[in-house]
Amino acid sequence: MLSYIVRRLLLMIVTLFGVSVAIFLLLRIVPGNIADILFDSAGLIDPAEKQKIVVDLGLDKALPVQYGQWIFGLFRGDLGYSYVSEKPVIDEILPRIPITARLAGLALLFAVCTGVPLGVISAVRQNTGLDYLLRVFSLTGLSMPSFWLGLLILMFFVHYFGTIPIYDRAPATYWAWIQMLVIPAAAVGFRSSALIMRLTRSSMLEVLRQDYVRTARSKGLSERAVTFDHALRNAMLPVITTIGVETAFLMGGLIVTETVFNIPGVARFLVEAIRWRDYPMVQNLVMFIALVVVVVNLIVDLAYMFVDPRIRYGQ
Amino acid sequence: MSEIAYLARRYPLGVGGAIIMTVFVFAAIFAGTVAPLDPFTTNPRASLAPPGGTYLMGADMMGRDVFSRMIHGARISLAVALGATFLGSGFGAALGLSSGYIGGWFDLIVQRIAEIMQSLPLLVMALVITASLGPSLTNTIIAIAIPLIPNVARVIRSNVLSLREMPFVEAAKATGMSEWRIAVVHVLPNTLAPLIVLATAQLGSTILTEASLSFLGLGVPEPWPSWGRMLSESAAEYVQTAPWLVIFPGLAISLVVFGTNLLGDALRDALDPRQQD
Amino acid sequence: MVNKHEQRREAVGLVARLSFAVLLLLSAGPAHAQKHGGVLRVTHRDNPPSASILEEATISTDMPFMAVFNNLVVFDPDSKQNRLDRIVPDLATSWKYADDDRTLTFQLRDGVKWHDGKPFTSADVKCTWDMLTGKVDGKMRKNPRKTWWFNVKEITTNGPLEVAFHLNDPQPSLLAMLAGGFSPVYPCHVPAAQMRTHPIGTGPFKFVEFRQNESIKLVRNPDYWKPGRPYLDGIEYTIIPNRSTMMLALETGKFDLNLTGELTPELVKDVKAAVPSMQCLVQPSNTQGNLLVNRERPPFDNADIRRAMGLAIDRKAFSDILSRGVYNVGGAMLAPPEGIWGWSPEFMATVPGYGADVEKSRAEGRRIMAALGYGPDKMLPLKVSTRNIPDYRDAAVILIDHLKTVYIQAELEPLDSAVWYARLARKDYAVGMNVQGTGIDDPDVMFFENYLCGSERNYTAYCNPELEKLFHQQSMMKDLDARRKLVWEIDRKLQEDGARPIVYQSQGGTCWWPQVKGLKLAVNSIYNHWRFEDVWLDR
Secondary structure (H helix, E strand, O other): OHHHHHHHHHHHHHHHHHHHHHHHHHHHHOOOOHHHHHHHHHOOOOHHHHHHHHHHOOOOOOHHHHHHHHHHHHHHOOOOEOOOOOOEHHHHHOOOHHHHHHHHHHHHHHHHHHHHHHHHHHHHOOOOHHHHHHHHHHHHHHHOOHHHHHHHHHHHHHHHHOOOOOOOOOOOOHHHHHHHHHHHHHHHHHHHHHHHHHHHHHHHHHHHHOHHHHHHHHOOOOHHHHHHHHHHHHHHHHHHHHHHHHHHHHHHHHHHHHHHOOOOOHHHHHHHHHHOOOHHHHHHHHHHHHHHHHHHHHHHHHHHHHHOOOOOOOO | OHHHHHHHHHOHHHHHHHHHHHHHHHHHHOHHHHOOOOOOOOOHHHOOOOOEOOEOOOEOOOOOEHHHHHHHHHHHHHHHHHHHHHHHHHHHHHHHHHHHHHOHHHHHHHHHHHHHHHHOOHHHHHHHHHHHHOOOHHHHHHHHHHHHHHHHHHHHHHHHHHHHOOHHHHHHHHOOOOHHHHHHHHHHHHHHHHHHHHHHHHHHHHHHHHHHHHHOOOOOOOOOOOHHHHOOHHHHOOOOOOOHHHHHHHHHHHHHHHHHHHHHHHHHHHHOHHHOO | OOOHHHHHHHHHHHHHHHHHHHHHHHHOOHHHOOOOOOEEEEEEOOOOOOOOHHHOOOHHHHHHHHHHOOOOEEEOOOOOOOOOOOEEEOOEEEEEEOOOOOEEEEEEOOOOEOOOOOEOOHHHHHHHHHHHHOOOOOOOOOOOOHHHHOOEEEEEEOOOOEEEEEEOOOOOHHHHHHHOOOOOOOOOOOOHHHHHHOOOOOOOEEEEEEEOOOEEEEEEOOOOOOOOOOOOOEEEEEEOOOHHHHHHHHHOOOOOEEOOOOEOHHHHHHHHHHOOOOEEEEEEEEEEEEEEEOOOOOOOOOHHHHHHHHHHOOHHHHHHHHHOOOOEOOOOOOOOOOOOOOOOHHHHHOOOOOOOOHHHHHHHHHHHHHHOOOOOOOOEEEEEEEEOOHHHHHHHHHHHHHHHHHOEEEEEEEEOHHHHHHHHHHOOOOEEEEEEEOOOOOHHHHHHHHOOOOOOOOOOOOOOHHHHHHHHHHHOOOOHHHHHHHHHHHHHHHHHOOOOOEEEEEEEEEEEOOOEEOOOOOOOOOOOOOOOOOOEEOO
């Protein structure tokens, strides 16, 4: 077990290394750099002036040199300076991460708190009217584009309440943050909630059929105990996997939701940084996101291993 | 005939989904004849006309008929979705199957590559790909297919891992069957069902991804009438006076994805023996 | 009975009371109707590349940060048009031309302080323009308006309150350039890098913070040299890139004002329908849609094909489709009545391509193309490049439609902004659909920035030495009417030459809630009136 964890950690480092090379190269394949964009917004075309900026930022050095500078800086804790704002990357990223983290956290919380109970109900009341209703409802959640849902929500609020639940200034208290993020979180989490509901339902159904549940029933435990204690725990397995997979997909939903609800989080910021070809910003942000995804994957795989004894990796 | 009746009784939702899909696919294939007006012709006088009369679903800012654009949009959205799903699922399955079955170093490397691809956020990848290759139909398909690969590979791989330990595989090994034959003859068919289910599920998500990309200004460019792009910039601004510009394309997207999901569910119920009622 | 003394006292009292009342009435002028206080909340469209106005050319930087600075002179806010003859003092209290009109001397205001407390002197003016003319390396990242100052030979100071601009040739428009929003005075003692992130000015508002892609905050300058100003406590810009979100937020009252000119005429209708009390103004934004024609590459190295393309364009259709007919049609200079230098309708009818009969022009275009071997079965394939932004794309789509009428089968090539720019620099395009703004409605600015041989914004490398002589000639003319006639001729020649076919002149909408008072917009530019020192909130 320990050796497995150590091995996975080492592999994590390999993955992160791969991500760093990938994003570094990808960015430089894309035509246009910050000098182009700055000059484009000013409407100028003087190659000599542009070259000065390029040299200033070290963009003319050989690729391995640039990469080396970045990575060694990373180890020292120096993430470099944003090409656009000329401020340290850390100062730009750090305040924004909690915002997106809160949004993502609330969304997942919403998804799990609505998805799991509804999934259980749907499974226990299989093939009844309620089951069909819930299944159709969850399918709707999976079918709607999240930005469309967001727009519809905004339209609804404006039309019926004359207010608009978007971010316009930094909330003062933690509670104020939650209040502001609740609606966007629901918009983002609706889809995940539908997914979790369906998965909970199908894995509950599967487990409810299996032998040991019948055995538990025959022991005379009450229906309720059977459902909740045995089936639920075992049904959680695919759900946990999904949470892992969803974390990566969540990013897309976060980007559009932050755009529609105007939340100044890290997701929206990343898109802008790409548009501006702000290499230090994009590289470091992507590394951070990759770190989160990789860690979540590891946790998911460990949980998977614990619960399903049939899966043993090369042992 | 009786087969269809049987199916309809057994999988009512699935048949519903199939019907929805058929309608859209029909519209997509025969867009030229079905659409009442040309989706590209601009007509300033009809700008932002409300639904009714010649413009069944209203007209957009440039005076183009929304209904006709929706029908042609079906073609674009479905083409992108099908293309990306085939590409992504195909590559992903091949990768997952081989890495799960072969194991060892190969598995390790493929796993890492998959993890790397998964760690790069989907929209970031798409942005980068469309920026470097230029916005076009093919590039959008590639941009959407690529992030699918690691996800499909991962699921197929874990499936294969379980299957590998199954008794019938052990038995086949005991009889001296070559690894290659076991993989193709025994393991692969058992992954097909989940693969089809997965692919159908992915179909829906690729349509949504294309919509998000177009919403952000990437994805299929002008003048192709992609549903996703019909929902972005020049439509959504008029959201108060011309809400039909936002409602109809969104409904279309939701309906198609709904259809694929219904179909996918029914397929899973039918094909995946573990899920039989 | 009232004795004489009492009568007198009563009379005196009455007079006193009357005079007091009159005095009260006289002093209770408009200055007392304004309310002090309140923070103005403005929506912004996208992230300003930096906070330094001198280094940028976009309204994204100009509008928020103009309030931080002062100019030497400004356009009179009470004049709806930015005009040469309506320029009023700002940091300069008076100015005088020498007899040969080649020296312009400014007397500067005393007692003005920079936001960090240091005093403003003539040295700051010299620093700023030495940097702009390139005499001194101010370490700016870019200098987009260097060409504006081509005529400035030298700046000299005479004591802390007097500065003189020495010119090569007389140039009446110089004052206009100094009066525009893009010509603030910078301090000598603050490096350009800091001006990009934390600008220091002498203006009515101080810079507080600029959160990338999020917000810009300004706060009232209590030591502003104009007594009693500004009225507002602060101004906050919130960056909302998504237009539908911005619209909804403005309409629900979360914001007071939107970024100027950002709303299309259609959107303004939308806003007014949702909020009937909203104050909106649709005015020329002094931006124009034009075509960048690459004369060095086929097919447009062929002058005939260039002509054919020019004849295919139905300018009115652009206006109709993009703005339901609101956009103006004109040449390089903004059309009247808002623009000062644009053609009269009668003159415009004589310019080829601007005739009312579009069909006739197109038939002529087809004849030209047919003579070159093209026809309905053999169309000339072409790529129309443009930036991948809705406004640009919409215009390009219309252009493609029009090109079909002269046997040109065009395809849209939307490019990411950075790519667009790089391709322009490499001249790797055939025709580009371009949208550009001009800071000031003035022929010197328009001609020298865009049409001078070798100037940086002359993307297509158009070069006509004959015409350049005329540029310089009009630049020296003092008689407005005579100068205008010459400008009309130059404009016509530019269109005939197909230098940069102008397709439409945009109008943009600005909306604000009725409680925002004192906002004074100009009709021939969006860049020059964002000091906000006279704006107050009635709530």
